[in-house]
Amino acid sequence: MIVSKPYIISKIRQCTPTVTSFTFKAEDGTSIDFVPGMFAMVEYRNESTGEKISRAFSIANAPPTSTLEFLISLIHGKFTSKLDTAKVNDKYYISAPYGQFKFDVHNEGKLLFLAGGTGIAPFMSMIRQIESIKAETDCKILYSVKFPDEIIEKDELERFKQDLGVETIVTVTRPKEGDNWTGETGHADAEMIQKHVPDFKDRVSYICGPPAFVKALKVALVGLGVDEKKIKAEMWGE
Ligand SMILES: Cc1cc2nc3c(=O)[nH]c(=O)nc-3n(C[C@H](O)[C@H](O)[C@H](O)COP(=O)(O)OP(=O)(O)OC[C@H]3O[C@@H](n4cnc5c(N)ncnc54)[C@H](O)[C@@H]3O)c2cc1C
Known part of the structure; x- marks a missing residue:
């Protein structure tokens, strides 16, 4: 079973006027095994109100890695509006990897x-x-x-x-x-x-x-x- 774990934002980088790169590091320092093309579920939690919102994001960096990078269009929706004000060291909960859009670097051809x-x-x-x-x-x-x-x-x-x-x-x-x-x-x-x-x-x-x-x-x-x-x-x- 894929479990959700706490992650800390380690880097925020604006890529374009509307898209920002967010890099997360597992709080326990472990890495996630994934294949390029797969996605993660990223969850925002507000401990005081109990609010929880999660969304899927494609992993943009390559394995093996102890961080997960996402390229996110900040459309000011339910989840992305939380990211509008996100800061380095903020905590989110991530579970991964998911999906069938998988890339096998050794067997793909052209x-x-x-x-x-x-x-x-x-x-x-x-x-x-x-x-x-x-x-x-x-x-x-x-x-x-x-x-x-x-x-x-x-x-x-x-x-x-x-x-x-x-x-x-x-x-x-x-x-x-x-x-x-x-x-x-x-x-x-x-x-x-x-x-x-x-x-x-x-x-x-x-x-x-x-x-x-x-x-x-x-x-x-x-x-x-x-x-x-x-x-x-x-x-x-x-
Ligand atoms: C497998 C998978 C991978 C994904 N990977 C990425 C990724 O790498 N980067 C990324 O930015 N998003 C990605 N998404 C989309 C992401 O999960 C959210 O849907 C998106 O961030 C909007 O969430 P929200 O809560 O802010 O908007 P919501 O409050 O859920 O939606 C607000 C409104 O915006 C519309 N909307 C949703 N997404 C977009 C969009 N991209 N552009 C314009 N309008 C939109 C909705 O239809 C709705 O009307 C992925 C989704 C899936 C299923």
């Missing part, structure tokens, strides 16, 4: 990661693991964000290209005048996949993001003739 917004989180875990164990990889990322300043871990994604050859193609869905954005715009679709990843049929595709994004890209890949068995998906948000 990869295509399709990410929407914070859907990049599990892919950060996957590529950080590829990097840390120096695994051979052939991986492309198609990453959809609303605005150019919402690219999470932009510098690290650029470094993945330099160091690992993992290229990220970003598409901005709500470009504005003055953005100076010269890359792709509009929703990721079949045409964009064919243009940037012509060998997409040879790859295992992982899709993660809001439901509309995941559903549209699954339909696009199947429509392009990709075997459904080569598509894995995880979704949240709206």
Whole structure:
């Protein structure tokens, strides 16, 4: 059985205007065994009022580790509004790992990661693991964000290209005048996949993001003739 344990926030780092990275360390110093792609249940507890709220978050750092990092969109909802005022050393309760969106670094072959917004989180875990164990990889990322300043871990994604050859193609869905954005715009679709990843049929595709994004890209890949068995998906948000 997976048990919930107390964790302390050890680091808070603002990644974009709306997304913040929270790193938690187990109070008892133990580490959690997980596979990239899996998620944790993070619980807020107010001991004086008895209020408890828990939500799922994809683990963004790579195993083995004694910390858990999450990339969280602060949408001011029931749980995330607690994080608006969270501080280092605050206590939360975490149980993990959960989920079937699992990545096997030794057995995946060529990869295509399709990410929407914070859907990049599990892919950060996957590529950080590829990097840390120096695994051979052939991986492309198609990453959809609303605005150019919402690219999470932009510098690290650029470094993945330099160091690992993992290229990220970003598409901005709500470009504005003055953005100076010269890359792709509009929703990721079949045409964009064919243009940037012509060998997409040879790859295992992982899709993660809001439901509309995941559903549209699954339909696009199947429509392009990709075997459904080569598509894995995880979704949240709206
Ligand atoms: C397996 C899994 C993994 C997840 N991983 C992450 C992650 O890595 N990072 C992350 O930020 N979230 C992640 N989530 C979403 C997270 O669990 C919460 O749903 C989210 O943080 C909102 O919780 P809340 O209590 O603040 O909002 P609520 O009070 O529950 O919701 C408020 C309103 O906001 C809407 N809403 C919920 N999520 C979003 C969103 N992302 N954008 C816009 N509107 C939204 C709801 O539909 C609702 O109308 C994941 C969810 C699942 C199931």
